[in-house]
Amino acid sequence: MNRTDDISSLFSRFGASAGSYHEFESQIDYKENPPVPEPEKAPASPEAALTIEVVADSAEAPLSEPLVSIEPVASMPEQPASEPAPEPVPVAEAEQNLAYPVDAQLVPPTSQPLITQPSLAILPAAPNRLRNLLAEVVQAREVEAQALAEEAVRQEAARGRPAKCKAHVVVVVSLKGGVGKTTLAAGLASRLRLEGGRTLAIDLDPQNALHYYLGVEQGESGIGSLNGAGHLWHDRLKPGFDGVLLLAYGVLGDDENHALMHAMHEDRHWLARQLDSMDLGASDVVLIDTPTGSTASLAQALDVADEVIVVTTADAASFNTLDPIERLLNAPHARAASSHCHYVVNQFDASREFSRDMLEVFKRRLGQQLMAVVALDNTLGEALAYGRNPMSAAEPSPACEDVLQLAEQLKVRFKTSCAQEVEAQ
Template sequence: MSRTDDISNLFSRFGATSDSYHEFDSQFDYPNTPPAQVKSPLPAQATAPVPVGLPLVAPAQEVLVQPEVQAPLMSSADVATPLRNLLAEVALARQAETQSLQAQLRTPQCKARVVVLVSAKGGVGKTTLAASLASSVRLEGGKTLAIDLDPQNALHHHLGIASGVTGMGSTHWSSHLQQGFNDVQVLPYGVLSDEQHCALEREMSQDRHWLARQLERMALGTHDLVIVDTPSGRSAYLQQALDVADQVLVVTAADAASFIALEHMDRLLGADVARSYVVNRFEPDREFSRDMLQVLKRRLGAQLMAVVVQDHSFGEALAYGHNPLAAPAGSAGGEGVLQLGEQLKTVLQGTRAAGISAP
């Protein structure tokens, strides 16, 4: 097929004829290889045309490179300082940082004897018993301090202290101690706002030795005694108290609910925590109460330290703001508390002697 036929077919496809088509010969002689084209640089703000059919691509954004953080340059005074002095300053700063880290890692030491009262359930008279022991037990040559770690904030009422006093929310505990019955020093839990309460529990959760550090700052002596009341069941307060405890007293009652809760108490304390049990509010006139006491004795064995009978004079003393142990004629419940206190002193003195003789 000739070139003329190709042109005729092309015009026919578009519905036209090639009668008016004429070719003109070019007068220019083009070389076979065109010279290389040199592209001129575009202005900074110029935008190249986008070819048709290609996807649009956003122009690259300018990347800012942040300079490295460097130590501050020496001042003219530093330059004039002898090198040995500058090195000494660096060594002192490193030593202070090391001491701060060691202080955080060091386990704080409390010289006083610490007795912690716990219970698996409420209603067994734990706080009443804690107040009675605090006001009646004192080691020779020392003082007794009662600390309320229970947010119910009830311990100070049993020790004759007015409401509304500052407690756990204070920074320096030593300056906020209250005077209770028989010269016992009392640190109430206090009235805390929701924010203060959350902040306190957050501190406890972040520092497992929080309570130990607080007691260490109080500079207690080896003859001092600390009685700690805790809320029933599992809590951050219980874990803090167990961390410092020399003696753990589990307060229970001679009833079915308390017996069932003993297994839960064993799980809370774990196998490594030594504990003694006190059956409180025992009712000797009731046959069922006597039977339950026998069951508890079989269950607890040598861990049962004492049995304190039910005594309504403790509730009456709380109502009138009196010390229930100050009555001339001792009640049955009061006698039980005093006997428990003597047993407790014997145990604490034994642990102290063992600690002194240990290598």
């Protein structure tokens, strides 16, 4: 096929004939332009996928309809690598920063606005807030307690300590139960009468058992019910065996017991003031039975004691209480400097080798402080069951004999102390 046939076919497609086609030579000499380097194409956007070009042959007549050419779609440009994520903040550090605004430098930059919920970072952490509130409450209570203690000290200093009681005060103590403390106290009370004087027995033990041993009927009233009620102690004394005057602890309700303990804690010389109101003389003897262990009642009794009798037994358990009782009795301001402390081994069973060995241990440990040894004797328990006074029996038992000897030793000490006071004056 020659060129003429090609032109005829082309004209036929457009509804024309080849006869109307005339070819002529151009008068202009066209020169080819030197190739121009194409500029670097910018990455085509995804929307520019198609381009339209008009193709014309320089030697042919222009066509009435341009040809359409399709270029391949430009590849999507690679997205720039995202910046590395910030390192996680440790939990401990994050908790510390909760109470402060979030640092803007910790937020990664972005081209689009961030939509965030209100952050709790501007609020203090709940656990820390609760801890601070509890600390404030504790501190307030400590300040209040200190203020009350200082006020109690000021009131005590304003009232001052009353004058020393003229009577001889014997305090019976023990750090261990079951050693026969109350039984021994009752026996001593019935045998400590001085010529021309009275013997008073005061029960500071909440067990309220001293009245059994002294033959006094149980009553509701006692030191607790009389406290703060305007009643004087000497008006409520009840007679017992051998003329002993007893002031029982009494049966106290919760309110009365709380008021009594409060009075003892608030006033260190509470018992001294009570004895001072009883107008006791130099021939009077006061014997105080205290509760077992270290209590407010014991502290009040030691404050007025002239003689302290520590009751123990010849066994290992009692031996282990010697160090604690010594620390208690030798503590500053625990008792008057003029008071004396002695030990009594009670309920001693001479038939047992172990008891004899333990007694030897006590003797070596206590030395001159061991004042007496009271034998184990069932007569005391039987006398309590029958309501009799064991100390007034026609034939005293071995235990009663030991108690009598102990009472005589205390009487000698009373006379010696009286003579020393007279010489001091």
